[in-house]
Amino acid sequence: MDKKKIGKNIGKAVDILMYVILFVQMIYVFTGNVVHEVLGVGFFVCLVAHLVIKRKYLLGLWRFRNKSAVRKTADIATILLTIVSAVMIFSSMGVSRTLFPWFRLMGYTDLHVYLATAVLALAVFHGGMKGYMMAKKKKRAAVFIALGCIASVAVGLALVPYLNRHFKIVSISRSEAVNGEKVEWKGSKPLVVYFTRMGNTDFEDNVDAVSGASLLLADGELTGSNKLLADMIENTIGCDVNAITLTGEKYPSSYGDTVSVAGRELRQKARPAIEPIDASGYDTVILIYPLWWGTVPMPVATFLESSDLGGKELYLIATQGSSGYGSSVDDIENMAKEANVHKVMSIYCDDIPNSRGAIAEWLKEANK
Template sequence: MDKYNATGRVKKAIDIILGLLFIALLGYSFTGAPFHEVAGIVFIAMTIIHNIINIKWYKAIKKGIYNRKRKIAVAVNFALAADMASILLTGIINSRYLFHTGIHMAGIGRIHAVLALAGFVLIAFHVLVHTFGRVQKKYKVLPAALVILISLLAVLMDVWLLPYVKRHFLTVEVDQETAISGESVDFNGRKILTVYFTRVGNTDFADGVDAVSGASLLLNEKKEFLGNSQVIGQMIQDAAGGDIVSINTKEHYPSSYSDTVSAASEEMGRQELPELVDMPENIDGYDLVFLVFPLWWDTIPKPVEAFLNRYDFSGKSVIPVVTHGGGGAGRSIEDIKAVCSGTVVEEPLEIYCGDIPYCREQVTEWLKGL
């Protein structure tokens, strides 16, 4: 009896840990990529242990009568196993820290997220099928348990799914002047150049641009598109002074966000640098260069690499500012240093894209520390 109770307690502990880990994994946008990857490996390991402890279920799968409830339970379990395997595979491909496969697949992050949400639903059914029947028999609280489960699902969708949809599929309206204006920071007469790259100015947006095309974009009071990096660049210029330049490509990116992701992946695969236009002849007169860019495929976009290859940065300090959706700076700083060998490349400022319209104070405090 003691052995049975001990095993039962271990099962419950593992199930609780799995539940908490999965909730934390769904909060990727809040926890960041390093924690997400480590927690994901721990979750998979705990899932394997969960299945080993419940090995009797597999041994009995060919025995007994299959009523409707059992058929549903088996279907849910195998669907959940397939989903977990797919999450692991897409997670490894999309890994930025623990695994370096070198594979770039357009949309793999989004597929991983959809599989995770499907996994949440399957886990809810798994718990319902395997647990609530016993709870109802002993405590007569199945209706209440269902209400709790549905409420929990609704809360999680509100906390994690809706912010994800807003970040990836909707534009955010901001007052441009209010967003960029704030306290000034004195750089003791050093000449400052702020350079930014964004989709705005490098994309021919279709009329009535769809929601997907609005990903990573802001909308000002005149209903004009603003790029995330553009807004950050304007914040830096407003605070530090100096000049500001946008990186412009001759060939523009597609209007659709998903097509832009694919185009960027193809650029990475070809190792080609795009041709830049309307750029300054040189940047000889500057001491500090703030380089603002979005994280694309875990590194600097190819137009940013083209900019770095175009000019001589000797005697200057390059200060990267990375906008991201949860991946931090990725390997972008290492890649900048590789291109600008012999140049001082400072530690980056990393800004989560959802914070960009409201991060002027954060930018100011960071500038004060330079």
């Protein structure tokens, strides 16, 4: 292969790599912060390589005379893309926690997200214009470019914030969330058993470094959202509460890693060891669990299978990021065959802090 061809192929590979990195960067809530930052450096290296490879073209960008309108548009977009990419790289360093914690310029997450969105949309436009100039069916190519740009903006402005909302920390007032109307429970009081990431995860000391699905900061203290629900029930009827707590290895701090570990446990039908919970003195158990991979987390399966729940009323409260109950109710019925299983409610994670009223209403109904 001659030198020119090799250079062209390297250029193409770098271009593709940059698009792949940009896409993966958009779903950083799943990849975790370290991967995001390392890939950011990778993007910077690719950008420099791209600029070096395309240096002749870049130098010609500024001469607009005798260029067609299409060419001019493409070139303006390329100049913008280069400038916005450079600013975005600065903003990346400003929000860096791992690789550049000492760099404090432009450290605004929102700004970083907007710049990243602009880079994605301009990159799609930039690549699209190349295709447009070669395409025979210009109208169709134009529609594709427009759709690609709209999709990029939607990803940056809607999808990424949506993911953030689900997977970032939310601050609340514990007393406002938990305290409220008291309900008289007739007969023997239920035992509340809950599972949450808090207490079962090796979180870093620095709360800001934690990226976790619907993690809550209640009065500045990191708390599991399922624990908050348990506290609400306790505050309403004054009952015993028990957490399902791992005795062995905890889940990793990163949300993405926890998802991977939980997926592996589910496939392997793992039953991680937990601290014993004695439900023998209770007729009623209220089980609060997050949906993991559409069912109960495996430590909850351990609890269900290792406890004698025969003849007891087992009330289920699931929390989730969109899946309702998934297959959890059927799975629980299989794991606690002798229990009388009742669905209570499946709560969308964003709504958890505001569920005190619904919980009290249900407790009134359940104990009529």
